[in-house]
Amino acid sequence: MSLRHGLLGLLAEGPASGYDLARRFQEALGSVWPAQHPRIYAELARLADGGLIEVDSHGPRGRKAYRITDDGLAEVKRWLAAGEVDHTFRVETLLRAYFFWLMEPETLRAHLRAERAFYEETAGTLRAYAGAKDRGEWGTGPQARAMRVAIEAGIRVNDALASWARWAEETDPMSSETFGTAPPPEHEA
Amino acid sequence: MSLRHGLLGLLAEGPASGYDLARRFQEALGSVWPAQHPRIYAELARLADGGLIEVDSHGPRGRKAYRITDDGLAEVKRWLAAGEVDHTFRVETLLRAYFFWLMEPETLRAHLRAERAFYEETAGTLRAYAGAKDRGEWGTGPQARAMRVAIEAGIRVNDALASWARWAEETDPMSSETFGTAPPPEHEA
DNA sequence: GAGCGCATGTAAAGGGTTACATGATTCT
DNA sequence: AGAATCATGTAACCCTTTACATGCGCTC
Numbered sequence: 001m002s003l004r005h006g007l008l009g010l011l012a013e014g015p016a017s018g019y020d021l022a023r024r025f026q027e028a029l030g031s032v033w034p035a036q037h038p039r040i041y042a043e044l045a046r047l048a049d050g051g052l053i054e055v056d057s058h059g060p061r062g063r064k065a066y067r068i069t070d071d072g073l074a075e076v077k078r079w080l081a082a083g084e085v086d087h088t089f090r091v092e093t094l095l096r097a098y099f100f101w102l103m104e105p106e107t108l109r110a111h112l113r114a115e116r117a118f119y120e121e122t123a124g125t126l127r128a129y130a131g132a133k134d135r136g137e138w139g140t141g142p143q144a145r146a147m148r149v150a151i152e153a154g155i156r157v158n159d160a161l162a163s164w165a166r167w168a169e170e171t172d173p174m175s176s177e178t179f180g181t182a183p184p185p186e187h188e189a
Numbered sequence: 190m191s192l193r194h195g196l197l198g199l200l201a202e203g204p205a206s207g208y209d210l211a212r213r214f215q216e217a218l219g220s221v222w223p224a225q226h227p228r229i230y231a232e233l234a235r236l237a238d239g240g241l242i243e244v245d246s247h248g249p250r251g252r253k254a255y256r257i258t259d260d261g262l263a264e265v266k267r268w269l270a271a272g273e274v275d276h277t278f279r280v281e282t283l284l285r286a287y288f289f290w291l292m293e294p295e296t297l298r299a300h301l302r303a304e305r306a307f308y309e310e311t312a313g314t315l316r317a318y319a320g321a322k323d324r325g326e327w328g329t330g331p332q333a334r335a336m337r338v339a340i341e342a343g344i345r346v347n348d349a350l351a352s353w354a355r356w357a358e359e360t361d362p363m364s365s366e367t368f369g370t371a372p373p374p375e376h377e378a
Numbered sequence: 379g380a381g382c383g384c385a386t387g388t389a390a391a392g393g394g395t396t397a398c399a400t401g402a403t404t405c406t
Numbered sequence: 407a408g409a410a411t412c413a414t415g416t417a418a419c420c421c422t423t424t425a426c427a428t429g430c431g432c433t434c
Contacts (some may be wrong), residue, residue, distance in 0.1 A: 101331035142290035
């Protein structure tokens with residue numbers, strides 16, 4: 001359950017409404033932690049109930065902005081400091097790989113091509129963002145720096161998966177006698 | 190909802206009971222797709238209800254082994270062939286990176302060290318598995334080859350995250366004036 | 379004044395986790 | 407005989423997704 005802490009973290013940057021948070025979750029964290037508005041509104045109500053956030057202001061069409069409280073800020077920091085990191089890696093691409101042996105060779109090749117294209121494109125997009133950050137186009141404050149670090153992780157992971165898909169295409173492991181006879185693959189960049 | 194297809198995929202290798210599947214999900218897919226036994230038993234009941242699997246045999250202490258049906262096999266293959274891959278990347282490490290700016294410098298350094306150690310160790314373990322596979326110690330059939338490909342993805346992703354954590358430790362982005370002034374980082378292996 | 383985007387929510391159904399419960403077999 | 411482990415399930419709770427519902431304010 002990290003939606004709770006994700007919301008607190010975003011609110012630590014400044015007051016925001018449920019609508020804002022839904023948009024920012026989608027844009028900034030969407031590929032890492034999807035969250036739809038119903039859950040966000042529900043969680044905001046719970047957080048307000050627990051005194052971790054409070055209503056900051058009322059705006060135009062029923063808009064309600066929340067502000068993080070001292071208790072709330074302490075809670076995010078506690079969460080970040082506590083080492084209990086869940087290292088589960090929920091990525092469908094990896095799950096599917098276990099079942100490649102069930103696929104027709106041509107289907108598999110098409111799949112790997114598409115995957116590689118996707119990860120290469122994503123890595124490229126992230127690199128462009130990173131470049132903009134490095135040129136200071138998004139500010140140089142702590143948040144911008146943290147975002148830069150997060151983007152770097154995204155670049156490296158997407159690169160890794162792109163290179164994996166390329167490797168899998170090239171060694172064509174499911175239709176040849178590659179394994180059990182050939183030397184282990186080199187781990188190039 | 191991929192537990193359904195994960196179960197079908199495992200059953201495509203041969204009959205198994207809910208208990209078996211829970212163990213295999215934990216061991217083989219646990220770091221990628223966690224699944225607890227209550228959900229597995231429930232899903233098996235649903236799959237049997239839909240005619241995608243059927244009871245294969247009854248064993249010792251109430252053991253019920255299931256077998257995949259032709260419909261079930263067709264359904265996994267359909268799923269694998271359909272290109273609708275969800276590229277969401279649910280990894281808590283990445284989520285936390287967005288909030289690094291809320292951490293004390295020493296806490297952050299300790300966190301990055303621990304993360305790097307974890308990913309390096311995991312990559313090492315996977316490399317050992319991969320070596321065993323390459324020596325043919327786990328057979329050379331289609332399943333073993335698919336497993337090898339999946340492990341390769343794990344190695345590359347864990348390496349990527351280890352190298353990211355090392356990079357973040359070294360550039361110390363949250364306590365220095367690295368960004369907005371320095372040249373972009375090199376993307377070494 | 380028509381239409382779009384803002385903004386909040388409820389409802390229903392399903393997915394996932396944790397705790398509880400039970401009994402059978404095998405091992406020592 | 408006692409302990410460990412095999413094996414299946416139910417119950418409660420929470421998280422997540424999708425669909426439905428509503429109304430305000432701005433722009434054209």
